[in-house]
Amino acid sequence: MSIALAAAAAAVCATVTSTAAAQSAVPEHRAQVRVPGPGDQPPFRYADCVKLAVEQRHESPSYAKWHCDQLVKKGWVKPPKA
Template sequence: MRRMSLALALVVAAGGLGLSAVAAQAAPASPVQGPPFPYQDCLKATKQKGESPSYGKWHCDQLVKKGWVKPPTG
């Protein structure tokens, strides 16, 4: 009897793993925008965080150097 319950538990566990793998493959890609972010969005975010305009510009310039933010246009 113990072997039967162990076998049943293994079948249920294997089925659950199979279903979760299928669900993970079927999930659509998230629409989150990745780097590089626009320079104006960076300035807006630094302002919301309470940074001074000069420090926010410096901060965004550092992120441009790292490739996280697109260089400003114009």
């Protein structure tokens, strides 16, 4: 009885490892890389940063200003004009 159980366990292990090997051999579908245009590269405009933060990320205007100020410090956004 234990020999039959060992043979069944070996067969299951062989099936699992061959399935895993087959899955790793299949190439992944990769997302297409979008080539950025001239306006799509940092540093972005401060007004655009605040506008997108409020509209797309649903941030409050005060939080959007704070968020964009943090991005100014990192160099991703141009400082606001006085």
